[in-house]
Amino acid sequence: MKITILGAGKMGISFAKSFLKYELIKPEHLQLITRKKSNIPRLTEEFPGSKISVFYEDIIIDSDLVIIAVKPQDFQLLMENFSFQCKEDQMILSIMAGIKIKQIQKFINHKKVVRAMPNSPTLLGMGITGYSVAEGISFNELMSIERLLNATGRSIYLEDEDLLDSVTALSGSGPAYFYYIVDAMIKAGVEMGIDENLSKLFVKQTMLGAYHLINNSEKNLEQLIEDVASKGGTTEAALQVFERNQLNETIQKAILAAERRSKELSR
Known part of the structure; x- marks a missing residue:
């Protein structure tokens, strides 16, 4: 699996490190996209062999999974200034608080969206993540996402997406x-x-x-x-x-x- 992470903050980096630690992906199959060009030397040293890019540059995203790990307040600005064409079978995983699946689908014009709410102990692989999925996601795709989330601790599937606001308040915060x-x-x-x-x-x-x-x-x-x-x-x-x-x-x-x-x- 090839993974692109939009946003190289604490949560995005913790996900990347967990995936690599448990050998769920190879370093060369990881792409990190950061807002600040000044972060590139540090990220290059921290993730040898991975591709490090900056938002707003001409970027090709050829990944099976794109993780949106920016702050929810920055999401609209990001989508207005950065665009990528989703492949039909590409999965989108959002770990932004508050931004609903339908809103993400509308902004990126793509249906295969999973919304998750992790918490900071994912940095140690001891977090807990609640997640919901859009209609049309297959069982195999669901299991693939859960396997990745479990690398950061534990994950719990929630059929009712509205409960993710409660999960955000309870375990996210x-x-x-x-x-x-x-x-x-x-x-x-x-x-x-x-x-x-x-x-x-x-x-x-x-x-x-x-x-x-x-x-x-x-x-x-x-x-x-x-x-x-x-x-x-x-x-x-x-x-x-x-x-x-x-x-x-x-x-x-x-x-x-x-x-x-x-x-x-x-x-």
Whole structure:
């Protein structure tokens, strides 16, 4: 399979590295197209043997799959200034938030479009991606796309494309919510007099251990919380502050706001 990636940002590069790492494609069958000419030396060094190009140049795209990995805000500008003729059997995979399959089909005048929403842990091959496909995509083509997506972590097929706005808000943006909470915990440790590096170590290992407990325990989250929060103890004191300040509701409202923004981007 030959693959072209439009957009050599963090997500586009993470996809390219995953495909090469698991030998799903050969370096010479990868084409990366970047917006900035200044990126070419770095990308050439990072992807030896692959073809590196710049937008707005005369480019021939002779790939089986074209991945659109630009920011959704830049998509219309890109399509107005950069055009390529799709072959009939060519697949298009979009990893842009908010831009719907029908909009992509209209802009590029091509039917075979898959829309996916990955998240940043794809950089480590530990991401999760929700994806939907246009009508007319065959089962074999679907399996081929899923195989590529699984190289970046896990993938989940969603028959209802509208759910991708929810996936964007939940898992696409999700790592940032996690980092926000981790940062607050580290700062609390520093406030209590713990060295910053030591505070980071305590918090990161706590988060890692808690994740493994969730993943390996038969208990639900409420039971796991009860295991830590003894009556009248320190954890209960902290949880009471969360409750008084409606932290649970605030987090839910924030995620719903992210979903609304994803829907706005599609308009």
